[in-house]
Amino acid sequence: MGRIVGIDLGTSTSEIACIVDGTPKLLPNSQGKLVTPSVVHIGEDGGVLVGEAAAEYLFTRPDCTFMEVKRLTGGGEVLKAHGKEYRPEEIQALLLGYLVRCAEESLKEKIERAVITVPAYFTDLQRRATAKAGELAGLAVERILNEPTAAALDYGLANLKECKNVLVYDLGGGTLDVTVLELFEGVIDVKASCGNNHLGGKDFDEIIMGRLAEPSDSADPSADERALMRLKKAAEDCKIALSTREEYQVSLPFLLTGAEGKPLSVEKTVRREDFEDWVAEKVNSTREPMMSALADAALTPGDLQVVLLVGGSTRIPCVKKLVEETLGTVPRSLVDPDLTVARGAAIQAGLIEGSINNEDLVLTDVCPYTLGTAPLQHGIFGRRVFFDPIIPRNTTIPAEKSKIYHPAVDYQTEVTIDVYQGESSDPANNERLGELNLSGIPPAKVGKESVEVSFSYDMNGILQVKASVLSTGRQVSAEISTTGIKAKAPLDLSRWEEAEGARKFRPLIRKAEKLMAAGGDPGGDVELLVRRVKEALLLKNTKEAGDLRDQLLGMLEALEQLLQLQDDRTLGIDRP
Ligand SMILES: Nc1ncnc2c1ncn2[C@@H]1O[C@H](COP(=O)(O)OP(=O)(O)OP(=O)(O)O)[C@@H](O)[C@H]1O
Ligand SMILES: [Mg+2]
Incomplete structure (x- = not known):
């Protein structure tokens, strides 16, 4: 090398x-x-x-x-x-x-x-x-x-x-x-x-330029690119000279052509004191x-x-x-x-x-700056978006930090994670770096599902954002980039049957879907498990799929009993 x-x-x-x-x-x-x-x-x-x-x-x-x-x-x-x-x-x-x-x-x-x-x-x-x-x-x-x-x-x-x-x-x-x-x-x-x-120095140059040639009715230097360049050079020369001298003579003959073709020139003496006055606010x-x-x-x-x-x-x-x-x-x-x-x-x-x-x-x-997300907050004045820091400014790098969030509404299956940097609690005042979309969250009541968002900031000061559904392990990640987010394609759950080993799960999932259709899943628990099984199959996560299968079996048994119970009730039979 x-x-x-x-x-x-x-x-x-x-x-x-x-x-x-x-x-x-x-x-x-x-x-x-x-x-x-x-x-x-x-x-x-x-x-x-x-x-x-x-x-x-x-x-x-x-x-x-x-x-x-x-x-x-x-x-x-x-x-x-x-x-x-x-x-x-x-x-x-x-x-x-x-x-x-x-x-x-x-x-x-x-x-x-x-x-x-x-x-x-x-x-x-x-x-x-x-x-x-x-x-x-x-x-x-x-x-x-x-x-x-x-x-x-x-x-x-x-x-x-x-x-x-x-x-x-x-x-x-x-x-x-x-x-x-x-x-x-x-x-x-x-x-x-x-x-x-x-x-920086170019701002000082611009301030001097403004003082040397204020646009008049007859001529505006900002309309003439060449005049502007000459003016900029003269301003910078003036600024640099004033670092060692008390005054400087700016001379720009025939800078512009004014009304009726009359040439306009700039001849001005600038004293260091003047310059210091003009730039005081910026320097301070x-x-x-x-x-x-x-x-x-x-x-x-x-x-x-x-x-x-x-x-x-x-x-x-x-x-x-x-x-x-x-x-x-x-x-x-x-x-x-x-x-x-x-x-x-x-x-x-x-x-x-x-x-x-x-x-x-x-x-x-x-x-050097705080990196975070812009989640929704429920407060007494309704819902509002706020800036939620994940990596505070002046954290030693490389740094990796994460936070847990909950979807904001019942049965929400998708979240967008907005990524910002800045120090204001209002994201609108900070710089938006990009967003990350996470879908496939099992539908559930607010607070039941959790999404983990993690930020990692490397030695180059470049950020990588990851989000995952905690209950399923489903993950998306992105490098926040100038061309927008390069998110990995989400899983297409409808194609679960094409996954390796899916055949073994088919009878169970069919049964679960029948039960759900019959209204046997009021809490959404079966749906969640079914989703997780499909995801595990698509991600070739055989061990997880196996574990989930056992859970689902148990749950379906319990559900069947429950449905049975409801049927019996309608018949007026009491059971202990
Ligand atoms: N003697 C001087 N007095 C005043 N200003 C000066 C002097 N010498 C250079 N400058 C100004 O310093 C600036 C250039 O500094 P420098 O080369 O350190 O900046 P840079 O590294 O190009 O910019 P940045 O680090 O902001 O990207 C210019 O604005 C130039 O006019
Ligand atoms: Mg520099």
Whole structure:
């Protein structure tokens, strides 16, 4: 089996690394750079450019040049170029493919396996879409790793002797992740993660764009894609400059054509103070996830010994200041904010391939959000749907948990299990991941039948849901996926006679059906047993079928006596 690479697939930039001589090494792209812009250009002839070469087309051909595609991961939006449609993961696959080819070139070997990082706060759907992008790029995705956890691995490997509480604050181009972990002599124990999948440097760019060119009656920049790209580039340049300078002169000559063909230009001086004012609300909103992650880890800011600042947006002075004000003056670590995630991904790859000793470095991670179902609840105000957690947020993974539910109405034979993730008690405020249908529940009064729903959440943060009828053992399972649920086909009970060994059961089942038709099964017990027998036969569960047969025999005898009794009563005979 070949070498495994680690890839930081970022909103704005991407990096690839692997382990060389026991330490992570970033691999250069075809331009010799370690950081590749996450930009893909598709040419008229279908030819693909990635990185800096693609970024050049952002201004001239924005219609077939894609940036910040990560923010669309797992969503339904499609991208169009030259009349052809692409799903976000297909574009991401082109980016991954380029990085891998560059790595192959530099290592002079074929690469077929990778660890890919995602924001800790990425949902199940977004993780699956990322894994899919890897697959489309021809890679075996060995692990989907949380970005802040990757940063912690990088720090952990370099500080194997330390025992510290660490907070990772990762603000990149499109996402915010906060992770709290304990480092204990090479054991990295992630305690809690929190974040926002829609907050990052690109939001700051957009705020600046809005301030630079407000749409007027004569011209609206949002109607002109090329003008928008120029504006976006100017805004980002301005933001980056203001990280080290007090003011910046934005100059965009002939940005737009206004009324009567008059050219409109933007000339503005932006002071750092202005910028800080404009983004204050967004920057301040990152305080809450820090406090929430700390609270979930049962720590206070005073318990922290190290803060790792990760992601290009942590170079912004007011971002650093906010982190410091929120956590107190905790020493900041000097990890490379741009490269640490890819280095950590390479370390995870090294742990899997064995080039890093997993006795030196051990990692536990958590599920960053709560996963659960949306059952019906009977209350004084009638019935309502509520969110019922099964795996609470920040449970150590892999995790497997289950709960028992009862069908909500009498004689219900089918249930739909809705799967959600989020923290609200109202499922409508959470994200719906999918559903699972379980049929073949023996009809019974409410409370008599039970359905067990179990969730298992793996090391990649991917969820598998199973449901089974406890009385019969009938089970369906599904991987909650971007394309909906892939449920196994339910059993077709009407075909029980085709099952192996069914012949022996035929007389008994016929008798039972006759009795039921005569109204001899008021409690539904016979029907239930008959169903279970049929299911056991179809599932080739011979032992269970045999046991059930004995039960059914006994029950039918009792029923016959009961029917006899009723007949006698109508004749007016009393028996003891
Ligand atoms: N010196 C700087 N000052 C301010 N912002 C900066 C600076 N350098 C980079 N950035 C911003 O950082 C962002 C990119 O950071 P990074 O490469 O860490 O993100 P990413 O990994 O691509 O995104 P994500 O992790 O959210 O998917 C961009 O928005 C960029 O404008
Ligand atoms: Mg990043």
